[in-house]
Amino acid sequence: MSKHSNFIAIMIFVGLLCLLASCGGKEQPPRTRDEIFRARSELPALYLTLETKQRVIAPAGKSVFVDQASGEVCWRASACNNPDCPGREDDGQPFVFIAPDYGYFAKNDGTLGHNSAKAARHGRQREDCPECLKNRDLGSETVQQRQQYVDWVRPYELPEAIAGGKELDEELKRRNTMDRRHRVSKPTPPDPSQQPTRADPGTRPSG
Numbered sequence: 512m513s514k515h516s517n518f519i520a521i522m523i524f525v526g527l528l529c530l531l532a533s534c535g536g537k538e539q540p541p542r543t544r545d546e547i548f549r550a551r552s553e554l555p556a557l558y559l560t561l562e563t564k565q566r567v568i569a570p571a572g573k574s575v576f577v578d579q580a581s582g583e584v585c586w587r588a589s590a591c592n593n594p595d596c597p598g599r600e601d602d603g604q605p606f607v608f609i610a611p612d613y614g615y616f617a618k619n620d621g622t623l624g625h626n627s628a629k630a631a632r633h634g635r636q637r638e639d640c641p642e643c644l645k646n647r648d649l650g651s652e653t654v655q656q657r658q659q660y661v662d663w664v665r666p667y668e669l670p671e672a673i674a675g676g677k678e679l680d681e682e683l684k685r686r687n688t689m690d691r692r693h694r695v696s697k698p699t700p701p702d703p704s705q706q707p708t709r710a711d712p713g714t715r716p717s718g
Contacts, residue, residue, distance in 0.1 A: 541686040551679050554672040558585040559609045571672065577617045584623065586611045590667040591640035593660070598642030607667050610638040640664055 541547070552572030559566060560583035567578050567585050578585045586609035591598065598606030614630025615623060637644070639660055647660070668676075 541682045541689060544683065544686055547679055547683050547686065551676065554675045554679075555669050556672060557588040557607070557667050557669055559588050559607070560585050561609070561611050564609075568669070575612070575615055575623065577621055577623050579621060582617055582621065584611070584615050584617055588667040589638070589640075589664050591643060591664055593640065593643055593663040596640060596643050596663075597646060598640065605667075606640060606642050608641055638664060 542550070553570045555568050556571035556573075557566060558569055558573070558576075558578075560578055560581050562583050563581065565578070565581055565583070566588075567580075569576070569585070571587075573585075574587065576585055577583070588607050588609055590605040590607050592605050593599075596606050598608075600606070612625075612630055613633040614626045614628075616626060616629075618624045639647075640663070643660060643663075649657075
């Protein structure tokens with residue numbers, strides 16, 4: 512084979528590689544809004560068991576459930592972002608806690624049960640940070656101060672869930688943009704009420 516033929520063969524090969532690379536790097540169309548919201552509920556989240564406060568990773572869409580490994584009831588973990596929270600870790604990490612309804616319990620078969628009488632007797636733990644409550648005077652707090660403590664408490668987010676949430680936000684933006692373009696490009700059907708009507712050929716005008 513001549514050098515010219517070799518050069519042509521090489522160029523064809525390079526062209527095919529570029530074509531494959533461009534196809535492989537093509538951005539996939541966004542999923543539907545329902546699929547994106549479903550994916551968000553499946554992001555990993557931190558839960559704590561009620562008795563021993565063991566850390567359990569499960570989909571964010573859960574609320575309260577029985578951890579099959581420990582047999583304990585799990586609740587979604589909250590984090591206190593008060594910079595002066597006395598429970599803040601030495602490395603600066605926020606204090607993590609749960610606000611359980613003590614009426615829930617684990618049945619012998621591993622499923623979740625609920626005792627209404629026990630729930631009424633114990634009540635549900637306040638969703639305020641229990642460490643901050645040690646230094647608060649609820650009787651003298653202003654409405655603004657109380658709201659600030661409420662705003663400091665948020666569901667604890669795992670780093671991988673934060674990253675996954677950002678990707679889903681971008682995908683949702685692309686979905687919304689695609690839907691808007693589709694609505695604009697779709698022709699609007701004529702309004703029948705605005706169309707001129709023709710007289711019935713079988714009738715004659717009166718007068």
